[in-house]
Each structure stands twice: as structure tokens, then as C-alpha cells.
Amino acid sequence: MLQIKNLKKHFEDYLATDDISFEAKEGEFVTLLGPSGCGKTTLLKMIGGFHKPDSGEIWINNERVDHLRPENRSTAMCFQSYALFPHLSVSHNICFGLAQKKLAANLQKDYLAEALLQVGLVPHKDKLPSQLSGGQQQRVALARAMVMRPDVILFDEPLSNLDAKLRESVRFEIKSLQKKHKLTTVYVTHDQAEALAMSDKIIVLNAGRIEQEGSPESIYYRPKNRFVADFIGAANIHKAKVTKLEQAHHYQVSCELGDLIVESEEPPVSDYVYICWRPESAYRAQGEVENTFNIKVENLAFLGNVTDLFGRTLAMNDGESVRIQLDKLLHTQVGKSESFVIPKNAIRFLEEVDE
Amino acid sequence: MKNNNKLILIISLSFFALVNFIWLVVPFFMAVLWSLVDPSHPWSFPDIFPRVLSFNRWIEVWQTTSLPEAMFNSYSLAPAVALLTVTLAAPTAYAFGRLEFRGKQVAELITLLPMVMPTMILAIFFSSLLLDLGFSEPYFSIVVAHTVLALPYAIRIMSAGFKAVPQDVIDACADMGASRITTFRHAFLPMLKPSILASLIFCLVISIEEFNMSYVLGAPDFITVPTILYSFLGYSFVRPDAAVVSLFLVIPNVILMLVIERLLKGNYLSQSTGKA
């Protein structure tokens, strides 16, 4: 179990992480997700012991570790650059940590055999890293961290150097090994699809702060603010005036799209807030239905499984841009006006508009 | 934690200062001190410090020994070596820096040979060769010998300079219809100036401080500063005189090397050894 309490880190004047706290339970897969430069690597390196935090605490299995050097922490890191030892063969790379622990030779062999079989590197076991492909190198890094059976395993964008196909297969491999060995995992990425697919919990970071923390579903469907809504998937965001309706959990909002009904268990934080909805939750209007709105089609892109439609609301001063994803082919043309519907439970209240 | 790091840093820096004190400051301080011992008040055993300090020793060495002649020889050899070396090195450096050809690596390795070959062997058998040929003009033979010793450095430094000229600048010059000479003046020369200058100075330094060749080919008739220092250190050991000549040798050297450092921003060493 890993606990992070109020972690702060400055680089000279630059505040890289600001008062970050979170927890990863035994065997939990926690993802740190955020844009480039938001402090993900910095946070990970503090957990691994490569950076010293300015203040705050790090606890692993109820033991405070932030004063310990990396070699004395039970963490193992998979580096963004793999950081394999270029002079050691695959087998020696994997055994490096075990040898440092002075594990008996026959145990080392057993661990090595298991790791090689798991990551499918048996035919390459005596090659040097320079003789391996990118994906194979990634697997060596994975195996090298995994054989340590660390209390916490850390991944820094492990898939960012792989091509799209390989990314998926290694992603499954990481996930299945993690599950099998019940490894407590902190995983860093800026790829939201990766985060959604793998995590038990996602922590969205921005400029050194936590924006939101929760399960993939809650992050995706119940973003707390515009940053999260926009960063995870695509989102249409509007300013809206909210009026409470009599029916429980029902509100009327007036926004660029006109007057809409919203059903939400969580009340809005004020009566002038941002609202958002996902492009794929809208569908084509057939007949007179609640929450219908009209837009003028500006751009159409056929992406295979979906059609991406960019339109503009019909309001006076130019209108707002709206994005809709439809899973069926749409017979329309650029310039035409079309009607769509948003289900009332697909609209989310975000933070207050401050003006 | 932070304080701890700072402490380690302070300890390591003071250790460095101490080691450097023993390593550099003490030896040089002793040399300077010895060179300032007044000739009429010798510094001998029980005295911790010389009784009288003066520049008289410098004047005396200058007036009574053949140091002026050695200085004249050294400083007339060095520019000749520098000019000859850079002239000879330039075309080869151009070939190494800008052309691709078969056997280039071998050719580059061969140019490094004078750096690894013990100079005493070269000196003795070059002199034997000259003896066989009945040729005995020390000035000329030392210039040739020093030039060969300096060539590897000049070639490496200048070929790095040639390599650094961006091809698009050359192309741009040619594109605008510049003649070869104009192209050279505007595309090559500005980029090459520092490396040519550095090579010149490097050759000066090598020639001024070179001992083996000058000694074998020149002594005893033709003396240079290192050979005179050798004689002061050897059969006619006079410590204060040796101190003066040492400083005569080392001071211009250090100044020249500092100039090179400025010119090439410290990477000449890796350029000249080619290994780094």
C-alpha cells in the first residue's frame, strides 16, 4: 500500500508538484494522467527516491520512506527510456536486482525463467539490449522491474515509444501481469485511452495539482471541471443559467443550444455554471422530442467506426462550435442545418462561471 | 536532507581545494620562490624561507647563461613550425572534414601515429638518417621534426572545423553565383578562423615545449629553452637557475593554452585525441 501525503517539490522557483496527496491500495492500479510538463515524472521520481520532496510524506506498507535512498525502497521503476543496462544481456539485466539482493543463484534462475516465459523473451535471453526491438526492450524493462516483486511498481509512460499495435499488446501484458501478481502500481501516462483501459483509479494532474481523482467511469462520465472534461475524451462545454425544477434531480438550463432539461443527482454548485456533454451522447432527432437543438454542419469526418461532425449553433454572433460523434453514417452535407437530441442524463454540471 | 547534501558538497570542495593545493599550488609556489632567491644570499638548509627576495636571479640568468640565445631559437622555430604545419595540414584536413572516400578511417589512423610513436625513437633515427645523408642544419631539421609531431593535432582540429561548416551555407554561396574564392571567404573562413588560430597556437606550444627532438637534433650547438632547462636539471644542476628557466617555459605556455581554450571552448582536447 502506498500513501502520498502533501508532497511538494520546487525546481528553483518553479513549483513542479503542489501539495499532492493520494493513496494506492494493495494491488491497486493507479494512473497519474496529465498533460506534458504537469509533474507526473517528478512525482514518480519522488516515490522512487530519485528526487527529494521539499515537504510531505511517502508511506509504503505503513512505513515512512521519504528519507530512504532508492536502493533501500521496495519500489521498482520502468523508465520511459527503458534504461536497460547496455552491457548486460537480457538475462543479466533481469537478474541485476536479484543479484543486488544477494538472492541464492538457484532462486535467481527460477525467477528468471518465470519472467522470461511470461514476457515471451525466451529466444532472446542472451542478446544485448541493442540487438532487441523497441517492444522487446520494453518487455525486458518490465520483467526487470517485475522480478523484484516490489511493494510498489512504477511505470513512466512505458508505451510511449511503441507503435500503436504493439502498444495495445504490451498494455494487456502489463495489466495481466499486474493482476496476476497483485502488484500495487503507479502508472504515468498522458494518453487518456490507456488510462481508462488499465486503471482502477485515475488521478488527473494539471500544473502540479490534482484536478480529480476517481474510477475511470466516474472521471469520464462525471468530470468535475472543464479541464478534466476536456482532457479526458472530447467534450462540448457551454455556460448555462440553471433553474431548479419541481421534479427531483431535474433542472432547466439555458445555454447556447437553447433551453434544455438536465437530470443530475449532484446539484450544480451555483445557478450560473459550465455544463458539458460527450459528443457521442447526442443522436439525431426524429420528431418533436425534449432537448432537441439545431446546428449548422461545418465539417464531416468519416473515421470508420464513427462519424465526427463539427457544427455551429445557430445563435446570432457566430454561435459556438459543437462536436458530435455518431456511430451511423449520416446523410447530410456541409452547410445544412440538422437537429439533434441530448439525453437529459448525459449533461453534467461543472464548476461555477466566475465573471 | 538538503543540509546534508550541502555538507557533502562543502566537504568535497574543500578536499578538492586541499588536494589542488598540494598538487599544483605548492610545486609552483616553490618554483617561484626559488627563482626569487637573491644570488648573493643563497637559501640553504636551516632557513625556512629565503633571506632576501629579488629579481636579481632572473637578470643574472638572462645575462650570464645562454638563455637569450635559447629563447631566440625557440621563438624563431615555433612560428615557422606553426605556419608550415597549418599549411600542410589544411588540404588534408579538408579531405577528412568534407569528403568521403574509401580508406578514410585508415588514413585518419595513420595521421595519429606520431602521437603514439615514442618521439625518442623518431628523433634518434631521423637524426641518423640525416647523418647518413650528410645533412646537418639543426634549424631546418628541427622544424621538419616538430612539424610532423604537430601535424596530427592540426589535422584533427582543422578537420573538425571543416566539418562544422554547414553545407547549406556553401550551397547558398554557390547558388548566388559566388566564385570559389568568394565561397571560401564567406562560407569557410568565418567558421574556420577559430580552428586555424587554435591550430597555429597549438603548434607554437608543441614546438616551444618539445624536448626530445630538439635535444637529439640540436644539442649541443643549437639550444632551445627545453634543452637549456634539461642541462640545468642534469649535469649542471643549479636549482634557482632551473626555476627561472622553468617559469620562462611554462608561463607563455599556459597563456597560449588559455587562448586556445577560449577559441575552441574546451573541446579541442577531444577533437585532438579523437577518442572522446
Add this chain to the structure above:
Amino acid sequence: MKLWLLLLPGLGSIVFLMGSALYTIMIQSVGLHTELGASLDYWSDTLSDPILFRSIEYSLRTSVLGSLGAVILAYPIAMWLRKPIPGKTAIIGLLRAPMFVPGLVAAFLLINVISFHGILNESLLALGVIDKPLRITNDKFGWSVVMLQVWKNTPFALILLSSSINSIRSDVLDASADLGASAWANFSQVVFPLTIPALQAALILIFIGALGDFAFASIAGSRNVYSLSVLMHYTATAYYEWEKAAVIGLVIMVLSGLSAILITLMTRPFANRTRPVISASFLERSHEK
């Protein structure tokens, strides 16, 4: 443009002078230049002379210790310089200073410090470490020559090793710490193997330079044993035995070549570790489990 015209002045001069010196040395070592014609007598004469073997021993001893000393000293400094330190450029400049000092001057500086009433002896006396001055100049073993070689060559070793150490990615060093390597394990199992090529270059160049050394040995070296270069020089210029001198010169070159090969062979095994840890059959067995 004609390639050979470009190469001729630089490469040509080097080949010409080196070649003619090598030619002379070869010819003379077998006496081909005399009327008597070729003979191997000079070889057998010289090689049966115990003085030569004392010189070989002395030169090898001082060169081995000098080159090892320089790299051993350079490693920790290069590791230290990897860290951010205030005033790094000044420190590097100071460290390089001995390279700019001509060898003869270096020899003088050392002799000055370690002479009978030099500052070293006086300080040790004052500190009460010794009660009469030590005679350490021109010692028989060659320690003063070793010290000079180390003093003069450490900066060179430092430059080669530093650039090699600095080119190791910090991620790789972080990874080794992360996997539990102590500072020593990190150095011996990661840094050292990765700097083997630079180490080879440094050792070979310093060793060959030291093996052919004339100035240090003739000023600070033993009065009883000559270094190979000194011996060659005396043989040629004091006794005019050019043929024997040529043999000694060739001995120096052969020793240089051999030691370069030896250094390479001895350090190469440390560079990579690819020896199989487990066999294919072991893997099969564990697969069945």
C-alpha cells in the same frame, strides 16, 4: 579535385618522415647499411645483455604503475564531476592544468618538492612523522617517475573517462539504484563496464607514452637503471652503437604493440556480460512446472 593531392601534404609528410625513420631503424637493426651486410648479431648481442632486461623491467614497472595510477585517480574525480557542483568550469580548468606544463618543468617541480631539504621532507619533519629527511629523488624503484607520469597524465585520463561517464544516461544509473545497487555496485557493475572503451584508450595511450619516456627517467629516474629510451639514447649518442640502439627502439615498439593488445584483451571481458544464466532445458523444465 584530386584526392591524393589533398592528402599528400599532411598525410604524406607524416608517412614520409615516420616511414624513413622506421626504415632506418629496421635496416640498422640488422646492419643492412654496412658493408658487412645483414646479420642478426646485433639482435642477439643486445637481447643477451642484462642491462636491457633491467631497463625493460624498469620501464614496464613505471609505465604500468603510472598509467594505472592515472586512471585510478581519474575515475573518482570523473564520477564526482558528474554531479552539479558550483564553479565546475574553474574546477575542470584547474584539473587540466598539469597537461599544459611541459614535462621538464613538471620534473623540476617534483624534484623541488621531494628533494632532501624540500618542502615535503621539511613538512614531515615539522609534523614529527619522520626524524630525518627521506632520500626519495632518483629512487631505484622509480617512484618519482611514477608520480610524474600520474601527475602529468591524470588530466588526460580524466578527459577521456569524464566524457565517457557523462555519456551514460542518468536513467540507467537511476535504474541501478532503484534495483538496489549500492554506490560501489553501481560503479563496478554499471559505470566501469560502460567506460571500458575509454579506459582502454586512456590506458593504452598513457602506457605507450610512459614506455617511451626519456625526460622524466633521465631527470627524476634512478641513477643506476636506465629507462628504455634513455638506454637507447646513450647507446646511440654516447657509444655510437646505432645498430644496438635500433634493436632497443624496435623492442620499445614491439612492447608498445604487445601491451596495447594485452590491455585490450584484459579489459574486454569486463565490458559485456552475455554468458547464459540458464539453459534452454532449464527453461523447458520450469515451463512444465
